[in-house]
Amino acid sequence: xxxxxxxxxxxxxxxxxxxxxxxxxxxxxxxxxxxxxxxxxxxxxxxxxxxxxxxxxxxxxxxxxxxxxxxxxxxxxxxxxxxxxxxxxxxxxxxxxxxxxxxxxxxxxxxxxxxxxxxxxxxxxxxxxxxxxxxxxxxxxxxxxxxxxxxxxxxxxxxxxxxxxxxxxxxxxxxxxxxxxxxxxxxxxxxxxxxxxxxxxxxxxxxxxxxxxxxxxxxxxxxxxxxxxxxxxxxxxxxxxxxxxxxxxxxxxxxxxxxxxxxxxxxxxxxxxxxxxxxxxxxxxxxxxxxxxxxxxxxxxxxxxxxxxxxxxxxxxxxxxxxxxxxxxxxxxxxxxxxxxxxxxxxxxxxxxxxxxxxxxxxxxxxxxxxxxxxxxxxxxxxxxxxxxxxxxxxxxxxxxx
Amino acid sequence: xxxxxxxxxxxxxxxxxxxxxxxxxxxxxxxxxxxxxxxxxxxxxxxxxxxxxxxxxxxxxxxxxxxxxxxxxxxxxxxxxxxxxxxxxxxxxxxxxxxxxxxxxxxxxxxxxxxxxxxxxxxxxxxxxxxxxxxxxxxxxxxxxxxxxxxxxxxxxxxxxxxxxxxxxxxxxxxxxxxxxxxxxxxxxxxxxxxxxxxxxxxxxxxxxxxxxxxxxxxxxxxxxxxxxxxxxxxxxxxxxxxxxxxxxxxxxxxxxxxxxxxxxxxxxxxxxxxxxxxxxxxxxxxxxxxxxxxxxxxxxxxxxxxxxxxxxxxxxxxxxxxxxxxxxxxxxxxxxxxxxxxxxxxxxxxxxxxxxxxxxxxxxxxxxxxxxxxxxxxxxxxxxxxxxxxxxxxxxxxxxx
Numbered sequence: 001x002x003x004x005x006x007x008x009x010x011x012x013x014x015x016x017x018x019x020x021x022x023x024x025x026x027x028x029x030x031x032x033x034x035x036x037x038x039x040x041x042x043x044x045x046x047x048x049x050x051x052x053x054x055x056x057x058x059x060x061x062x063x064x065x066x067x068x069x070x071x072x073x074x075x076x077x078x079x080x081x082x083x084x085x086x087x088x089x090x091x092x093x094x095x096x097x098x099x100x101x102x103x104x105x106x107x108x109x110x111x112x113x114x115x116x117x118x119x120x121x122x123x124x125x126x127x128x129x130x131x132x133x134x135x136x137x138x139x140x141x142x143x144x145x146x147x148x149x150x151x152x153x154x155x156x157x158x159x160x161x162x163x164x165x166x167x168x169x170x171x172x173x174x175x176x177x178x179x180x181x182x183x184x185x186x187x188x189x190x191x192x193x194x195x196x197x198x199x200x201x202x203x204x205x206x207x208x209x210x211x212x213x214x215x216x217x218x219x220x221x222x223x224x225x226x227x228x229x230x231x232x233x234x235x236x237x238x239x240x241x242x243x244x245x246x247x248x249x250x251x252x253x254x255x256x257x258x259x260x261x262x263x264x265x266x267x268x269x270x271x272x273x274x275x276x277x278x279x280x281x282x283x284x285x286x287x288x289x290x291x292x293x294x295x296x297x298x299x300x301x302x303x304x305x306x307x308x309x310x311x312x313x314x315x316x317x318x319x320x321x322x323x324x325x326x327x328x329x330x331x332x333x334x335x336x337x338x339x340x341x342x343x344x345x346x347x348x349x350x351x352x353x354x355x356x357x358x359x360x361x362x363x364x365x366x367x368x369x370x371x372x373x374x375x376x377x378x379x380x381x382x383x384x385x386x387x388x389x390x391x392x393x394x395x396x397x398x399x400x401x402x
Numbered sequence: 403x404x405x406x407x408x409x410x411x412x413x414x415x416x417x418x419x420x421x422x423x424x425x426x427x428x429x430x431x432x433x434x435x436x437x438x439x440x441x442x443x444x445x446x447x448x449x450x451x452x453x454x455x456x457x458x459x460x461x462x463x464x465x466x467x468x469x470x471x472x473x474x475x476x477x478x479x480x481x482x483x484x485x486x487x488x489x490x491x492x493x494x495x496x497x498x499x500x501x502x503x504x505x506x507x508x509x510x511x512x513x514x515x516x517x518x519x520x521x522x523x524x525x526x527x528x529x530x531x532x533x534x535x536x537x538x539x540x541x542x543x544x545x546x547x548x549x550x551x552x553x554x555x556x557x558x559x560x561x562x563x564x565x566x567x568x569x570x571x572x573x574x575x576x577x578x579x580x581x582x583x584x585x586x587x588x589x590x591x592x593x594x595x596x597x598x599x600x601x602x603x604x605x606x607x608x609x610x611x612x613x614x615x616x617x618x619x620x621x622x623x624x625x626x627x628x629x630x631x632x633x634x635x636x637x638x639x640x641x642x643x644x645x646x647x648x649x650x651x652x653x654x655x656x657x658x659x660x661x662x663x664x665x666x667x668x669x670x671x672x673x674x675x676x677x678x679x680x681x682x683x684x685x686x687x688x689x690x691x692x693x694x695x696x697x698x699x700x701x702x703x704x705x706x707x708x709x710x711x712x713x714x715x716x717x718x719x720x721x722x723x724x725x726x727x728x729x730x731x732x733x734x735x736x737x738x739x740x741x742x743x744x745x746x747x748x749x750x751x752x753x754x755x756x757x758x759x760x761x762x763x764x765x766x767x768x769x770x771x772x773x774x775x776x777x778x779x780x781x782x783x784x785x786x787x788x789x790x791x792x793x794x795x796x797x798x799x800x801x802x803x804x
Contacts, residue, residue, distance in 0.1 A: 164705045165567040165577050166739065175567050178580035182608045185587050189594075190601035199592035206584045302739035303566045312742045337568065337704035338740055340714045 001291055004223040005102040008153040008215055011144040015091030018079050027076045029087025029284045030242025031257040035066050039243030039279050041122025044371025045086035048124025052132055053090050077238055081108040082217045082284035085120035085367055094140030096215050100222040109218035111135045114208045121367045121374040142201045146188040155219050163300045164337050170294030171363040172304040173212035180212050220287040229254050236348040239290050243282035248387045250350055258391040260384035265366050267379015268309040279369040281381045286362045292331055292346035295361040296323040300336045308379050326352040353388040406625040407504040410617055411554040413546040417493030420481050429478045431489025431686045432644025433659040437468050441645030441681050443524025446773025447488035450526025454534055455492050479640055483510040484619045484686035487522035487769055496542030498617055502624040511620035513537045516610045523769045523776040544603045548590040555585055557621050565702045566739050572696030573765040574706040575614035582614050622689040631656050638750040641692050645684035650789045652752055660793040662786035667768050669781015670711040681771040683783045688764045694733055694748035697763040698725040702738045710781050728754040755790040
């Protein structure tokens with residue numbers, strides 16, 4: 001993980017780069033799940049995506065097709081991808097492509113749709129779908145032109161700078177979104193002739209502090225994936241939630257998922273909403289915590305601690321310190337100014353989790369439990385202990401430990 | 403000061419907006435000074451500016467003209483302007499124009515030239531002058547077009563965000579430079595048709611973390627100026643250094659300067675240089691400390707504390723805490739996440755300085771003491787105690803206090 005060299009290389013049509021992502025195939029967040037057990041927002045996003053792709057004329061028709069088994073559902077993680085919240089990925093969506101140049105692997109994630117009513121939170125009305133079409137037809141190609149002109153954007157240094165600017169890269173991406181614009185703007189100016197379209201693209205990106213999240217996520221997966229399948233390793237290589245179940249993967253047990261029911265985040269709610277409206281924990285975005293960002297980097301971001309209802313600046317330091325107890329390294333290149341440039345806690349060791357009883361904390365958005373509503377808040381949630389216990393038993397069995 | 407509403411409204415030719423800035427007039431940093439007593443870098447910058455303006459053909463000829471009394475020298479501060487380091491401002495340079503919309507006053511500052519050999523540090527060779535010509539003929543007009551299309555850029559919110567991203571706005575402007583690009587890029591894309599020129603402009607700005615300093619400085623002056631001339635007020639309204647003398651102005655004593663010899667900063671030196679090469683403290687940039695930024699905001703920026711040789715993250719907090727002892731308010735809108743969102747110490751009270759013996763600390767660049775060399779380091783310096791003592795005596799006399 002520490003040897004990774006992630007580079008944002010392109011923006012491409014998902015169906016062109018993800019093998020098997022054809023008609024009626026839908027990728028979703030978290031471990032495997034069938035339609036019947038999916039949460040409300042995931043069902044809502046699936047219906048929206050079916051209309052977006054032209055597989056159904058209406059949301060109702062889409063739901064009937066889903067119930068009738070006409071769609072094939074798979075985790076993003078099985079296809080080299082990740083997606084925030086519901087995480088629905090279909091063939092005509094544009095995706096960021098990350099290449100880990102130290103290991104040669106590639107990963108993908110859809111573009112961030114902005115705030116408010118959006119597909120990733122289960123939104124699926126005309127406004128949501130219209131924005132998704134614009135992402136595919138206008139913003140995606142503009143970003144592709146800029147990235148190609150630049151020859152790719154190395155991310156390791158940008159994350160290091162973002163950490164010194166208060167981003168933990170999960171719920172706060174204000175700095176990295178700004179740095180992304182700063183790095184890409186010269187190439188965009190030179191490669192996009194239509195000033196009006198370019199202006200619209202730059203205003204859209206600049207209007208959303210979370211735009212960079214959808215780059216940080218596949219970057220994190222590109223860093224974690226090469227660590228999969230190391231014989232005897234007890235390091236977590238993925239954490240992900242489908243809104244019903246939380247799943248983890250561990251290096252020494254390959255691609256197996258170890259799951260437990262998702263918990264409800266503790267957090268701050270938007271006006272008019274409360275915990276009663278909250279869907280259980282959802283999304284692939286906790287791949288950021290898997291490599292030491294997000295809640296693990298809370299010390300860098302007292303601002304996000306306040307936003308999530310996680311307390312004061314001193315409390316923010318304690319979140320990071322607690323994660324030092326369950327990880328096996330500190331990242332020498334990604335450091336925290338407020339802890340006198342100590343490295344991020346990196347590489348969750350399931351043995352340490354089981355031994356201490358302390359599970360990873362996760363900074364997360366909170367979706368409404370019903371389809372079509374959207375985000376209702378943001379907060380903190382813990383990965384369920386049972387995932388780690390099951391994984392440790394499986395690893396021990398595999399290694400012949402009685 | 404707290405009621406100010408500074409807006410970056412335009413980029414304009416200095417001679418068009420600064421009354422009296424005509425042929426052979428040179429504005430400089432700090433309190434008034436004549437040629438004979440000026441420091442090396444200021445003399446170097448003056449000779450460079452004379453060649454730039456076409457008043458002299460060579461640097462030697464420029465020096466002879468200066469010695470012969472052909473140039474008229476005045477502080478930037480007497481003309482509504484400020485300038486970093488040597489601070490030389492002449493008629494054909496482009497300047498940022500700030501309007502404090504709460505009070506209607508305007509202030510000005512030249513564009514930041516980037517790092518390395520530059521006029522503000524006393525550089526004056528062809529490379530330096532060529533860059534200054536490009537700032538006037540290409541970058542300035544591009545920024546003007548973008549700002550006019552945007553209708554001006556309000557700065558109060560940008561500073562608030564920058565503080566949450568580790569800028570103290572004097573020696574660290576990494577976040578605000580990024581936010582400036584992010585805010586302006588859409589308008590630039592729509593108003594600048596030549597993509598190659600726009601790309602060059604965006605790359606130049608993005609290549610220099612200190613670009614925003616030359617916006618923060620006139621913003622600070624626009625905030626401080628309306629506080630001048632309040633009967634009986636003991637609040638400092640300007641601090642500035644010409645490299646020979648440090649001067650302060652105090653509200654209740656109007657436009658009088660109280661001066662003392664400049665000190666040598668304690669800091670970190672670039673390879674090959676040491677304190678023996680350092681010019682005494684120089685520049686108008688300590689207008690940022692005058693309104694609570696810079697060293698007063700050190701707590702927000704452990705990264706800059708390290709850069710300046712000022713110690714650890716805990717030390718950074720202590721710099722800000724110390725300035726609470728000599729100021730009369732905390733800014734409710736500009737806050738420091740690491741101090742649980744305490745407001746910046748604002749409004750230096752000369753009575754508190756004299757009573758405690760604690761003078762303002764200043765984060766500063768360090769120039770070589772000779773003309774034509776440039777920056778040799780960065781560090782911390784204190785405002786001389788004698789300035790505050792003299793000002794307090796003058797204020798007391800004016801108020802009839804025996």
